[in-house]
Amino acid sequence: MAAARTRRSQRRTEALSRERIVEAAVELLDATGEGGLTFRALTERLATGPGAIYWHVANKGELLDAATDAVVAAAVTVGPAGSAGSPQQGMRAVALGLYEAIDDHPWLATRLAVQLARSPWGPVAPRIFEGIGRQIRALGVPESHWFTATSVLMHYVLGAAGQNAANAASARALAPGVDRAEFLGTVSAAWERLDPDDYPFTRAVADQAREHDDLEEFLAGIDLVLAGITALHLPGTTGPATTQTAAPPGRIRD
Amino acid sequence: MAAARTRRSQRRTEALSRERIVEAAVELLDATGEGGLTFRALTERLATGPGAIYWHVANKGELLDAATDAVVAAAVTVGPAGSAGSPQQGMRAVALGLYEAIDDHPWLATRLAVQLARSPWGPVAPRIFEGIGRQIRALGVPESHWFTATSVLMHYVLGAAGQNAANAASARALAPGVDRAEFLGTVSAAWERLDPDDYPFTRAVADQAREHDDLEEFLAGIDLVLAGITALHLPGTTGPATTQTAAPPGRIRD
DNA sequence: ACCTGAACACCGTTCAAGT
DNA sequence: ACCTGAACACCGTTCAAGT
Numbered sequence: 001m002a003a004a005r006t007r008r009s010q011r012r013t014e015a016l017s018r019e020r021i022v023e024a025a026v027e028l029l030d031a032t033g034e035g036g037l038t039f040r041a042l043t044e045r046l047a048t049g050p051g052a053i054y055w056h057v058a059n060k061g062e063l064l065d066a067a068t069d070a071v072v073a074a075a076v077t078v079g080p081a082g083s084a085g086s087p088q089q090g091m092r093a094v095a096l097g098l099y100e101a102i103d104d105h106p107w108l109a110t111r112l113a114v115q116l117a118r119s120p121w122g123p124v125a126p127r128i129f130e131g132i133g134r135q136i137r138a139l140g141v142p143e144s145h146w147f148t149a150t151s152v153l154m155h156y157v158l159g160a161a162g163q164n165a166a167n168a169a170s171a172r173a174l175a176p177g178v179d180r181a182e183f184l185g186t187v188s189a190a191w192e193r194l195d196p197d198d199y200p201f202t203r204a205v206a207d208q209a210r211e212h213d214d215l216e217e218f219l220a221g222i223d224l225v226l227a228g229i230t231a232l233h234l235p236g237t238t239g240p241a242t243t244q245t246a247a248p249p250g251r252i253r254d
Numbered sequence: 255m256a257a258a259r260t261r262r263s264q265r266r267t268e269a270l271s272r273e274r275i276v277e278a279a280v281e282l283l284d285a286t287g288e289g290g291l292t293f294r295a296l297t298e299r300l301a302t303g304p305g306a307i308y309w310h311v312a313n314k315g316e317l318l319d320a321a322t323d324a325v326v327a328a329a330v331t332v333g334p335a336g337s338a339g340s341p342q343q344g345m346r347a348v349a350l351g352l353y354e355a356i357d358d359h360p361w362l363a364t365r366l367a368v369q370l371a372r373s374p375w376g377p378v379a380p381r382i383f384e385g386i387g388r389q390i391r392a393l394g395v396p397e398s399h400w401f402t403a404t405s406v407l408m409h410y411v412l413g414a415a416g417q418n419a420a421n422a423a424s425a426r427a428l429a430p431g432v433d434r435a436e437f438l439g440t441v442s443a444a445w446e447r448l449d450p451d452d453y454p455f456t457r458a459v460a461d462q463a464r465e466h467d468d469l470e471e472f473l474a475g476i477d478l479v480l481a482g483i484t485a486l487h488l489p490g491t492t493g494p495a496t497t498q499t500a501a502p503p504g505r506i507r508d
Numbered sequence: 509a510c511c512t513g514a515a516c517a518c519c520g521t522t523c524a525a526g527t
Numbered sequence: 528a529c530c531t532g533a534a535c536a537c538c539g540t541t542c543a544a545g546t
Contacts, residue, residue: 039539049512050540060539113367117420121444126456133455147462152410152475155417159409166371190375201387202380208401221406228482293520303531304521314520
């Protein structure tokens with residue numbers, strides 16, 4: 001309704017709104033990183049004064065939260081419970097969605113960490129938790145393990161995706177045309193220069209770090225966690241020798 | 255040598271040094287959080303001017319990095335390769351060391367995320383990687399899996415420990431005397447108020463979230479990952495049905 | 509109801525000057 | 528070599544004033 005008149009106002013002014021502000025914030029974060037999001041830059045981009053922004057948004061923290069939530073929401077499409085394909089494929093789809101979102105918006109990794117660490121009950125945590133948890137449920141994991149399994153996967157996915165984005169950003173920063181492999185070689189070389197007495201393991205692993213493909217590594221980690229879930233909840237298997245699964249761990253602090 | 259004269263200078267002035275500055279920064283972070291660490295507060299605490307601090311430290315980022323590294327170094331004592339006890343106990347000891355460090359210094363969770371996302375080749379990442387990796391090696395994991403297994407555990411441990419610290423901090427902030435269980439009840443209640451159509455899984459899990467013991471949950475997650483490692487590398491087991499472990503995953507983006 | 513923009517308090521950092 | 532402290536540029540936020 002009233003669609004005829006909308007055309008003219010689009011060009012210059014287009015009336016400020018919370019959505020437009022958040023949209024501009026995301027663009028600014030993508031272009032200049034978290035340090036580049038200032039009210040000065042934002043007012044310039046939106047052609048207004050700071051007061052106008054504060055009318056729609058309480059403060060900078062809320063703006064960052066809204067930008068984070070908007071990007072995450074777009075990345076993990078909650079959708080109807082039953083998508084096509086196997087649960088494993090569903091899990092990969094959700095994980096890759098987050099992986100690519102963080103790859104496209106490198107500031108997201110840090111912001112997610114900050115936000116999950118500040119208010120786990122905000123809108124972002126449930127979004128990610130739900131997206132991963134549904135796949136866990138579809139895998140046939142018993143309900144008693146749902147929380148643990150989903151938590152492990154969530155933390156791994158976010159951490160590893162953030163690490164990947166960091167590698168990508170560092171490679172870009174080192175020199176415009178630097179190859180990703182070349183950059184990983186630099187890191188690997190740095191690790192090989194560590195003290196042999198203090199860092200024997202890290203040095204030994206430096207080679208693998210050089211050659212690995214990030215996406216493949218990411219998926220291998222997910223497979224590892226899924227294997228653990230299966231091993232723990234399938235009564236048929238001999239039960240892993242490494243760990244007493246059912247017995248309560250008990251406190252072993254000092 | 256020259257031990258006799260050291261007494262007098264300790265009280266008031268005690269000569270500024272990088273170590274003293276980092277020490278004061280950690281104290282300030284512990285007392286007031288990341289927002290409380292300012293050069294103003296720091297100069298007051300150290301009874302100097304900002305110029306004196308800048309003589310020992312390049313900028314605030316370097317100071318935060320140094321504070322983070324100091325706390326992590328104290329938490330994961332690298333020590334001689336072979337400690338007492340089983341590899342599983344060793345793994346728990348390392349994980350609990352980080353868990354407690356983040357619990358004692360809540361700002362550490364966010365700062366580790368920032369720092370690992372910015373410079374994975376800095377001193378902090380190898381410290382944590384080495385501490386966890388040695389236990390992986392001691393568990394008999396084949397070398398080809400070292401990198402994946404250590405990465406998964408590192409991301410999980412840091413993420414889950416940060417989450418725990420966040421819960422603790424939020425419980426404290428909600429009201430001085432609020433019980434941890436009471437706070438988790440609040441979060442659980444918030445999750446149960448989510449839209450049933452969009453968040454069926456999260457709502458179903460809200461109960462578990464209310465009742466769980468954080469430390470127990472943390473250790474259960476580690477057991478899960480260890481079970482996955484065992485399942486993947488032990489040729490004896492029937493191989494988990496959920497995932498094709500050996501076959502290269504291949505790109506499945508869209 | 510929504511926006512303007514000058515003003516304020518505070519921050520990280522610099523630097524000429526001291527010892 | 529090490530420290531002082533005034534000064535600078537920039538930041539998030541406020542608020543009286545407009546429409």
